Amino acid sequence: MKKPNLILFLILSLITITKSTFGQTLNKVQREYFILGTLYDYMGREIEPREAYLLDRYDATQGPLVKAVDSILKIDYPVSDYKVENYTDKAGNALSFKIFSKMLSDKFNGYYDFKPSGSSTSDNDPLLNNRPIMTGVLKKNIFSNDNDKLAFLAGVYVRYGIVNDTSYEISIGNGPYKASVCYKLLKDMNCNPSYEILKDNIPVGHLLYFHPTLQVKSYLQKFMPLRNKLNNNLIAFFKKAESDSQQRSKEKH
Numbered sequence: 404m405k406k407p408n409l410i411l412f413l414i415l416s417l418i419t420i421t422k423s424t425f426g427q428t429l430n431k432v433q434r435e436y437f438i439l440g441t442l443y444d445y446m447g448r449e450i451e452p453r454e455a456y457l458l459d460r461y462d463a464t465q466g467p468l469v470k471a472v473d474s475i476l477k478i479d480y481p482v483s484d485y486k487v488e489n490y491t492d493k494a495g496n497a498l499s500f501k502i503f504s505k506m507l508s509d510k511f512n513g514y515y516d517f518k519p520s521g522s523s524t525s526d527n528d529p530l531l532n533n534r535p536i537m538t539g540v541l542k543k544n545i546f547s548n549d550n551d552k553l554a555f556l557a558g559v560y561v562r563y564g565i566v567n568d569t570s571y572e573i574s575i576g577n578g579p580y581k582a583s584v585c586y587k588l589l590k591d592m593n594c595n596p597s598y599e600i601l602k603d604n605i606p607v608g609h610l611l612y613f614h615p616t617l618q619v620k621s622y623l624q625k626f627m628p629l630r631n632k633l634n635n636n637l638i639a640f641f642k643k644a645e646s647d648s649q650q651r652s653k654e655k656h
Contacts, residue, residue: 433554434475436546439514440558441468444581445606448515450508452523452534454501458485458508461500464636468562469500471629476507483507515539540580552588553622559585560623561630571623573611582609589613 429437442448442459451457461469473487485504491497520538546552559581565572575582582598589596594613601608615623 429554431479433550434479436551436554437558437561438472438475439511440555440560441472441562442511442558444575444578446577447520447538447540447580448512448517449520450512450517450537450539452536454503456503456505456508458502458504458511463497463499464640465500465562465633466497467629467632467636469502471561472502476502480504480507512539514542514545516542541584546588549592549618552592553619556585556588556619557623557626561626561633564623564630566627566630566634570612570614571620573613575609576604576606578609579607582611585611589619592616592619594619 443461459472469487476483476485483504483506485502485507488501488503489497490499490501517537517539519535521536523534523536546555559573559575560571563573563575563578565574573582573585579600586596586598589611594615596611596613599608599610599612601610
């Protein structure tokens with residue numbers, strides 16, 4: 404009796420994990436748009452010469468999203484050069500995550516139009532000095548159909564969504580470009596969105612409120628377990644920060 408092919412077994416296992424995580428089957432194109440929706444967008448997508456092959460960065464609370472993206476990349480790009488870097492403090496607590504890949508950063512950067520926005524400086528590598536920092540905004544007409552739009556919106560909602568009782572909300576700090584794209588997509592899909600800019604906030608808040616149609620709501624609900632994990636992590640992070648602050652205050656007195 405032949406032993407099962409180990410690589411095939413691993414790929415099938417990852418597909419099962421991804422289906423379980425999202426509660427549905429996405430094809431490769433839709434998985435790509437989902438990742439595109441999750442990408443960090445602070446005043447646009449930045450290409451910094453010191454991190455030229457950076458696909459994306461994540462904060463300490465976004466470990467579940469990193470795992471989800473990692474599982475997709477292992478399915479769709481098994482021979483890619485990508486790597487996940489996990490930064491921790493001395494106690495082993497997560498500080499941040501980054502995913503690097505020349506092939507994948509080039510691929511996803513292809514969805515954006517870039518222009519110079521500054522110059523890079525580096526004490527460690529003088530060759531990087533004065534090389535341009537590029538900032539990009541999403542190209543127009545990148546969505547071919549409703550499934551592309553839904554997958555992208557799901558990615559945005561997983562990373563930037565807020566769970567409300569009365570409406571759905573997306574909040575992107577200093578994210579005018581991604582917020583405006585989402586507003587247009589939600590309007591196209593009859594979700595009655597409203598767009599609010601909190602100019603007095605630091606960073607400036609870009610808030611979208613919307614009432615999804617049954618189609619959009621059903622789609623987003625399948626991603627809600629991942630959104631809830633991220634939300635719970637964020638709550639736990641702030642509770643720990645508050646507890647640590649109170650403990651330090653006690654120790655001083």
